[in-house]
Amino acid sequence: MQLIGMMDSPFVRRVAISMAVLGMPFEHRSVSVFRHFDQFRQINPVVKAPTFIDDDGTQLIDSSLILDYLDHCVAPQARLMPQDSAARRRALHFIGFALAACEKSVQIVYERNLRPPEKQHGPWLDRVHTQLAAAYQTLEQGVAGVGAQSWLCGDRLMQPDITVAVAWRFTQHGLPDAIDPGRYPALTALSRRAEALPEFAGAPLE
Template identity: 80%
Template structure:
């Protein structure tokens, strides 16, 4: 199995961390969609990260689709998504807002770093920042209800914890200072606890 993409992508990193937690061995290939565009295109003509290549050569793209497949490769008790409907709905709620935070962070990075300053659209950037804050406001309320030291969907680390923690670390890394940790103590604490785990340490943000 191969995972193609850079760990500075939260979508690549959530797959890498999840595979480590699931105990699924894989080869990570650090190929950038920007710096190694032609190389990536030889692997996947859509140049989309992450790209997952299974042992038989089948390619999967989109982190959520990859993780859905990988979750079914392991025993039910080891899966990272809860099976019961109510718990699964809560997990999807948390993952959805965390992925929204990732997407808005990426859009802000593109607007600020890839577009010349004279062509940046201030109202659009303000809207993105408002949406980003709303995603983290929602997640903070959910985290705060659980109390200190709890995981989001039970007594062990699961996919919502991984995705929320990866999203938070990515935002703090990519647009430092844009989201103040002091405003989100629950998320900051969850991230700190998750980032200390071997699965996260083994997939460092590059």
């Protein structure tokens, strides 16, 4: 199995960490959608990260679709998504808001780094910052309600923990001035706890 993309993408990183937690060996190919566009296009004409290539050559794109497939490659008790309907709904709540935070963070990073200052649209950036803060406020409330000694959906690390922690680390790394960690102590604690795990350390944010 191969995972194509850079670890500075939260979407690539959540897949890499999840595969490590699931005990799935894979080859990681650090190909950038920007710096290596033509090389990436030879692998996947859509040039989308992450791109996952299974052992039979089948390509999957979109981190959530990749993770859904991988979760069904292991025994039910080892899966990273809960099987119980109510617990699964809770997991999807956390994952949805974390992915929204990733999306809004990426939009701000792209606007800042790819557009000249005179072409950046201030009102749109303000709106995206508001959406980003709202996503993290929702997550902060949910994480705080769980307690520092538990994971978000039980007594073991699962997909909502991975995705929330990856999102938070990405925003803090890429946009250190956007979200004050002092206002989100529960998220900060969850991130610190997750990033100390070997599966996270083995997929460092580049």
